[in-house]
Amino acid sequence: xxxxxxxxxxxxxxxxxxxxxxxxxxxxxxxxxxxxxxxxxxxxxxxxxxxxxxxxxxxxxxxxxxxxxxxxxxxxxxxxxxxxxxxxxxxxxxxxxxxxxxxxxxxxxxxxxxxxxxxxxxxxxxxxxxxxxxxxxxxxxxxxxxxxxxxxxxxxxxxxxxxxxxxxxxxxxxxxxxxxxxxxxxxxxxxxxxxxxxxxxxxxxxxxxxxxxxxxxxxxxxxxxxxxxxxxxxxxxxxxxxxxxxxxxxxxxxxxxxxxxxxxxxxxxxxxxxxxxxxxxxxxxxxxxxxxxxxxxxxxxxxxxxxxxxxxxxxxxxxxxxxxxxxxxxxxxxxxxxxxxxxxxxxxxxxxxxxxxxxxxxxxxxxxxxxxxxxxxxxxxxxxxxxxxxxxxxxxxxxxxxxxxxxxxxxxxxxxxxxxxxxxxxxxxxxxxx
Amino acid sequence: xxxxxxxxxxxxxxxxxxxxxxxxxxxxxxxxxxxxxxxxxxxxxxxxxxxxxxxxxxxxxxxxxxxxxxxxxxxxxxxxxxxxxxxxxxxxxxxxxxxxxxxxxxxxxxxxxxxxxxxxxxxxxxxxxxxxxxxxxxxxxxxxxxxxxxxxxxxxxxxxxxxxxxxxxxxxxxxxxxxxxxxxxxxxxxxxxxxxxxxxxxxxxxxxxxxxxxxxxxxxxxxxxxxxxxxxxxxxxxxxxxxxxxxxxxxxxxxxxxxxxxxxxxxxxxxxxxxxxxxxxxxxxxxxxxxxxxxxxxxxxxxxxxxxxxxxxxxxxxxxxxxxxxxxxxxxxxxxxxxxxxxxxxxxxxxxxxxxxxxxxxxxxxxxxxxxxxxxxxxxxxxxxxxxxxxxxxxxxxxxxxxxxxxxxxxxxxxxxxxxxxxxxxxxxxxxxx
Numbered sequence: 067x068x069x070x071x072x073x074x075x076x077x078x079x080x081x082x083x084x085x086x087x088x089x090x091x092x093x094x095x096x097x098x099x100x101x102x103x104x105x106x107x108x109x110x111x112x113x114x115x116x117x118x119x120x121x122x123x124x125x126x127x128x129x130x131x132x133x134x135x136x137x138x139x140x141x142x143x144x145x146x147x148x149x150x151x152x153x154x155x156x157x158x159x160x161x162x163x164x165x166x167x168x169x170x171x172x173x174x175x176x177x178x179x180x181x182x183x184x185x186x187x188x189x190x191x192x193x194x195x196x197x198x199x200x201x202x203x204x205x206x207x208x209x210x211x212x213x214x215x216x217x218x219x220x221x222x223x224x225x226x227x228x229x230x231x232x233x234x235x236x237x238x239x240x241x242x243x244x245x246x247x248x249x250x251x252x253x254x255x256x257x258x259x260x261x262x263x264x265x266x267x268x269x270x271x272x273x274x275x276x277x278x279x280x281x282x283x284x285x286x287x288x289x290x291x292x293x294x295x296x297x298x299x300x301x302x303x304x305x306x307x308x309x310x311x312x313x314x315x316x317x318x319x320x321x322x323x324x325x326x327x328x329x330x331x332x333x334x335x336x337x338x339x340x341x342x343x344x345x346x347x348x349x350x351x352x353x354x355x356x357x358x359x360x361x362x363x364x365x366x367x368x369x370x371x372x373x374x375x376x377x378x379x380x381x382x383x384x385x386x387x388x389x390x391x392x393x394x395x396x397x398x399x400x401x402x403x404x405x406x407x408x409x410x411x412x413x414x415x416x417x418x419x420x421x422x423x424x425x426x427x428x429x430x431x432x433x434x435x436x437x438x439x440x441x442x443x444x445x446x447x448x449x450x451x452x453x454x455x456x457x458x459x460x461x462x463x464x465x466x467x468x469x470x471x472x473x474x475x476x477x478x479x480x481x482x483x484x485x486x487x488x489x490x491x492x493x494x495x496x497x498x499x500x
Numbered sequence: 501x502x503x504x505x506x507x508x509x510x511x512x513x514x515x516x517x518x519x520x521x522x523x524x525x526x527x528x529x530x531x532x533x534x535x536x537x538x539x540x541x542x543x544x545x546x547x548x549x550x551x552x553x554x555x556x557x558x559x560x561x562x563x564x565x566x567x568x569x570x571x572x573x574x575x576x577x578x579x580x581x582x583x584x585x586x587x588x589x590x591x592x593x594x595x596x597x598x599x600x601x602x603x604x605x606x607x608x609x610x611x612x613x614x615x616x617x618x619x620x621x622x623x624x625x626x627x628x629x630x631x632x633x634x635x636x637x638x639x640x641x642x643x644x645x646x647x648x649x650x651x652x653x654x655x656x657x658x659x660x661x662x663x664x665x666x667x668x669x670x671x672x673x674x675x676x677x678x679x680x681x682x683x684x685x686x687x688x689x690x691x692x693x694x695x696x697x698x699x700x701x702x703x704x705x706x707x708x709x710x711x712x713x714x715x716x717x718x719x720x721x722x723x724x725x726x727x728x729x730x731x732x733x734x735x736x737x738x739x740x741x742x743x744x745x746x747x748x749x750x751x752x753x754x755x756x757x758x759x760x761x762x763x764x765x766x767x768x769x770x771x772x773x774x775x776x777x778x779x780x781x782x783x784x785x786x787x788x789x790x791x792x793x794x795x796x797x798x799x800x801x802x803x804x805x806x807x808x809x810x811x812x813x814x815x816x817x818x819x820x821x822x823x824x825x826x827x828x829x830x831x832x833x834x835x836x837x838x839x840x841x842x843x844x845x846x847x848x849x850x851x852x853x854x855x856x857x858x859x860x861x862x863x864x865x866x867x868x869x870x871x872x873x874x875x876x877x878x879x880x881x882x883x884x885x886x887x888x889x890x891x892x893x894x895x896x897x898x899x900x901x902x903x904x905x906x907x908x909x910x911x912x913x914x915x916x917x918x919x920x921x922x923x924x925x926x927x928x929x930x931x932x933x934x
Contacts (some may be wrong), residue, residue, distance in 0.1 A: 087649055087791050094651055097716065098830060196646070202792040204646020210631070211645060212638020215521055215812025217528055282531065340777045340798060350796075356520050358636040358800065358809035362784075364774060364793035375792035378649025390826035396532060 067271045070385035073107035073126075073134035073165075075156055076146030077116055080170050080197065083374025083380075084144065089119035091378070099179045099256040099382060100387060103342035106139045133161040142384055144377060150177055157182055161189050166388065170197035170373055176271040180284050180399045187397075192387060195398065200225065200349040201274045202372030203365040204379065208353075209279045216355035218280040219318040222497060224447040225272040225330070227347035227367035227432065228256045228263035228438035229295050229315040233332075234345040239301045243296065255347050266315070266330040273317040273330055276351070278396045280319065281326055281407040289409035297492050302422055305450055305463040306334055309420070309496075316497060320369055324408040332494050334420050339500035346404045352500060413472035418447065418496040423481070424488045428459040431486055438480050439466060442473040459488050465496065504819035507541035507560075507599075510580030511550055514604050514631065514768070517808025518578065518815075523553035525812070533633035533816060535823060540542055540573045543927045569594040576818050578811060579603045584611055591616050595623050600822065602814045603809055604631035610705040614718050614833045621831075626821060628814035629832065629874035633706045634659065634783040636806030637799040638813065642787075643713045644830055650789035652714040654754040656931060659706040659764070661781035661801035663729050663749040667766075668779040671746065673738045677730065689781050699728035700749070700764040707751040707764055713832045714753065715760055715841040723843035727765040731926050736856055739884055739897040740768055743854070743930075746776040750931060759844040766928050770853050773934035786934060847906035852881065852930040855898045857915070858922045861891040865920055872914050873900060876907040893922050899930065 074081055088095070088105055091379055101134045108118060109125040120123045128134065135143055135156055143160040145167060147153050153174050160167060167186065169175065175182070175198050186193045195205040200223070209218070224230050228250055247264065250256035262268055262275040270290050277285045295315050306313050311334040319328045335342050340362055344350040349367030354360055366372035425431055436446055444466045451462040466474075482490045508515055521537055522529070530536045540553060541560040554561045562568065569577055569590055572771050577594040579601060581587050587608045601620065603609065609616070611633050620627045630640040635659070643652070643865040658664050662684055669680040681698065685691035696702055704724045711719045729749050740747050745768040753762045757800060774796055783801030788794055800806035859865055870880055880898045885896040900908075908927055916924045 083791075084820075085823075091649065091651055091791070094716075095649065098648055122917075202644050202647075202789075202795060204795070207541070207641055207646030208638050211813065211817055212641030213809055213813055214532055215525065215529065216809045217525060281529075305647060338777075340774060343772075343774045343777050355636075355806075355809065357517075357805040359803070359806055361638070361797070361799035363795070363797060366793050369793070371791040372793055375647055375650045375789065379645065379647055382648050383645055387826075390824065392821075392824035392826040396820075429773050 069102040069141050070141055070388055071104045071106040072142040072144055072381055073109070073137055073140035074105065074144040074146060075109045075131045075134050076148070076181060077108060077110035078146065079095060079115060079370045080377065081110065081146040081371045084146065084328060084377045085118065087371065087374045087378045089121050092121060095382060096379070099386060099479055102386060103381060107134045109134045111469065118436070120286050132159060134260050135165065140165060140166040141388055142166045142168060142381055143272030144381065145171060148302040150174045154178065156494060161186050161191050163408040164189055164191055166192040166384045168194045168377055172271040172275060175275040177285055179275065181397050184398055192384050194384050195275070196380045197373050197376035199275050200351065200370045201366050202375055203349055203351065204362050204376065205276065205351050205363050206279060206398065208363060210398065212398070213358055213361065216358040218321070218353060219356050220318070221276060221280060221351055222316050222318045222341065222500065223273070223276065224314055224341065224344050224349055225269040225317040226263055226315055228260070229269070231255050231347040232264070233295060233298065233314055235334055236298070236300060240300050240303070242300060243298060264296060264310050266292040269317045269330045273319060273328060277319045277326065277328055277452040279446060281321065283326065283407035284399065285328065285409060289328055291329040291331065291412035295332050301461045304452065305422065305477060307337070308450055309334065309465065310337045311496065313335050313494070314342070314455060318497065321407060322410065324414070325406070325408040327410050327412065327415050329412055329415065334494055334496040336500055341500050354499065396464065413470065413475065414493070416468055416469040418468050418498065419474050420494045420496055422461060422492045424461050425457055425486045426488055427454070427460045428486055435464065438477050442471055442477050444469045444477060448491050503536040503538040504575055504822055505538045505540040505573050506578055506815055507543070507571055507574035507578040508539065508578040508580065509543045509568050510582070511542060511544035511547060512580065513804045514807045515544065517581040517804030518580070518811045519552065521805065521808045521812045523555050526555060529812070529816060533820060535603055537815060537819060541568045541571050543568045543873040555618060556673065563915050564713055565590055566593060568600065570597050572619050573598060573820055576600045576602060576815055578815065579605060584608045588612065595625050598623055598625055600626040600818045602628045602811055602818060604811060606632040606705040606709060610708040610721055613709065613712065616835050617831055628818050629709070630814045631807050633709050634785065635800050636809055637785065637797050638810065639710065639785050639797055640832065642715065642797060644832065647789060647792055647795065650792040652755070652787060653790050654752070654788040654933065655710060655714060655785055656750050656752045656775065657707070657710065657785040658748055658775065658778050658783055659703040659860055660697055660749055660784055662694070663703070664778065665689050665781040666698070667729060667732065670732070670734055674734050674737070676734060677732060689782060698730060701725040703749060703751045704765045707753060707762060707875040711753045711760065711762055714756065715758065717841035718833060719762065719843060723762055725765065725846035727761040729766050730764050737894045738886065739856065741771070743768065743899065744771045745769060745930065746771050747928070748776070752931065755841060756844065757850070758848070759842040761844050761846060761849050763849070765844055768829035768928055768930040770934055775934050776877045823833055847904065847909065849929070850902050852902050852932065853900050854928045855900070855907050856895060856926045858893055858895050859920045860922055861888070861894045862920055867917060868918060869898065872911050876911050878903045878907055885899045
């Protein structure tokens with residue numbers, strides 16, 4: 067039969083985008099592939115009320131995902147239900163039945179990807195997950211194939227569109243985080259419970275998947291230092307501007323001589339960098355290669371159709387492999403295992419840092435803080451202070467030359483107990499090389 | 501044998517970068533592939549004086565490319581001699597011998613790609629050409645695989661690093677093109693005879709290859725309107741800045757209802773766009789997808805190691821296909837053939853435009869020019885004039901609302917014969933949607 071047959075489980079935002087593209091782009095897809103993709107089965111709780119586009123022909127509809135995962139006609143199962151419970155069962159059953167998988171499920175892949183991959187390989191199946199990281203940006207294709215001859219030395223990404231929307235609104239208009247967050251919630255860019263986005267969990271899952279692919283090492287979420295954007299305030303954007311920098315939530319992974327350092331946290335990046343030009347709910351990844359030097363990738367981080375493009379492109383690739391009977395697979399999880407890329411604690415990070423304090427003003431504050439830095443062998447670079455309105459809650463900033471995160475954390479700890487601090491001091495790394 | 505064997509013809513800049521990566525990255529490549537790449541043969545005129553890294557083992561060296569193209573051990577021939585004469589013979593002989601090809605040769609592919617592809621398919625061989633467009637940017641992998649489920653509506657690229665270096669130096673320092681060009685030549689970014697770069701030929705070859713892949717239509721160089729950067733002057737950057745735009749050499753392809761419009765020419769792009777942030781000798785491509793919306797790709801456009809990464813990544817992909825015996829191929833040239841993408845003449849382009857004049861100042865000039873525009877139904881948007889030093893050679897600018905290139909060219913023709921013009925008027929499109 068001149069077609070490859072797929073079953074979709076989950077007809078939410080991304081699922082419906084996938085169905086739309088399969089219908090509207092069917093002829094072009096067939097031209098590119100030389101055969102047709104056929105939607106053989108679709109599952110969602112409301113599937114009976116959904117009108118599948120007529121051009122897709124007759125589709126087996128069910129509310130029971132097991133009927134898709136075990137359907138004899140289905141060669142590729144597209145899992146778009148999300149989460150780590152039912153989705154894990156879907157993977158288990160479908161792979162046991164020899165189906166190849168396409169997914170947008172970053173949590174499941176970040177938590178259990180290597181085990182799922184191993185099971186799939188043993189079953190002669192494939193697992194494709196372009197849609198799980200940075201929606202419309204084909205970063206998986208880039209790392210897996212486009213620059214596969216390179217060695218990734220580091221990457222820095224804007225991996226969460228909600229945080230980037232909030233931070234760039236704060237930057238543009240000088241508003242508080244709470245204001246920008248409320249607007250993001252109104253516009254549907256942020257959930258009612260925003261913790262998954264603004265505390266860094268979403269970006270961390272993406273970082274885990276990108277790092278596994280870039281470094282070929284088994285990386286788990288607990289390997290990643292995570293700090294959300296709640297402590298970023300309008301004053302930080304004003305000081306960052308004076309320093310010719312911007313503030314963004316950066317997911318970064320860097321290879322050092324001893325291993326890889328992974329972090330999701332707010333950071334200063336040069337205002338003139340292309341990465342700082344990423345505004346609103348977009349995602350972007352800056353990759354530093356040992357041989358190919360810097361490359362950069364940008365696009366929609368989410369959305370029904372952009373993420374649908376990633377799903378459909380993965381379906382096309384897996385379908386091509388099924389048709390060609392190709393046994394070759396490149397694991398997105400562990401292809402290197404040379405022992406050079408073990409995750410290191412954040413304490414090993416070395417960089418310049420930005421410290422922001424809020425103090426009850428009095429003589430000797432700078433001397434006191436500078437003394438703590440000096441005792442840790444941290445070299446002060448600049449001290450910045452805006453004219454303050456309230457001397458009892460005065461914000462000011464110090465920047466320091468490259469030092470270890472260990473020293474920074476120790477200094478922050480000592481500084482926090484000083485009696486003139488009106489809140490705990492806050493530090494961000496200043497990322498260079500962009 | 502647990503390896504795939506390659507032969508390289510041409511050990512210049514890119515050839516040596518390829519050899520370097522094959523040697524220094526051999527273990528990682530083998531880990532990713534599950535088998536080794538072996539350099540079986542190398543050809544260049546000075547090959548006997550070249551020291552192939554010892555880690556690559558014994559390599560058959562020859563000054564006769566036919567001994568590589570017909571070598572029984574060689575499965576993949578890497579053609580890196582460039583040009584369209586010897587390179588064409590290498591392709592013919594190697595494909596006749598059933599070898600798959602990897603190349604960085606944009607001229608040959610732009611001129612003869614579809615014929616070469618057809619011959620390769622009939623011979624059961626593959627042709628990979630990531631390195632032929634935008635060096636270190638994996639734009640082929642992106643279009644062929646990463647966003648293959650999308651339909652490209654348009655793309656705009658900074659495709660020539662030499663021109664971008666010259667234009668961004670003119671922008672940054674206010675110097676004349678001749679000064680920036682001389683510096684580029686000194687630094688090795690530009691050839692002694694710069695016409696291939698600054699008159700647009702290099703960018704045109706890249707545009708042809710990208711358009712063929714993006715739209716799946718047979719595109720040839722003569723389908724592309726081409727205009728180099730020689731007429732851009734420092735005054736254009738000053739006026740562009742007032743208009744909050746930047747001047748870049750843009751290779752653009754846009755799908756319209758009637759076909760595709762293709763052009764390489766200087767253009768105004770919004771100063772706040774990410775594309776305008778591309779400075780120096782980098783390349784970049786902005787892609788607009790029907791479903792996936794905007795994505796953006798950036799990196800080194802040339803250079804020994806960045807282009808070598810593209811070559812090695814292609815070798816890895818082709819080697820994987822050889823090992824898997826996969827018969828599936830996606831033509832980079834014509835997968836769509838739906839008749840929607842035939843190339844249209846530039847006269848059909850509709851856009852806003854920037855007109856720059858140099859005149860011998862006298863009363864009534866604006867009225868005269870505005871009258872010509874009005875007679876063509878072109879709506880004037882703005883008139884800008886800096887305080888001029890020399891009233892006998894006064895530069896000033898008009899911008900107009902969206903109109904056809906046909907009308908613009910007719911207006912330019914009439915304006916050129918006006919007696920107050922001290923040189924032919926110059927127009928650039930103002931690109932939007934970035």
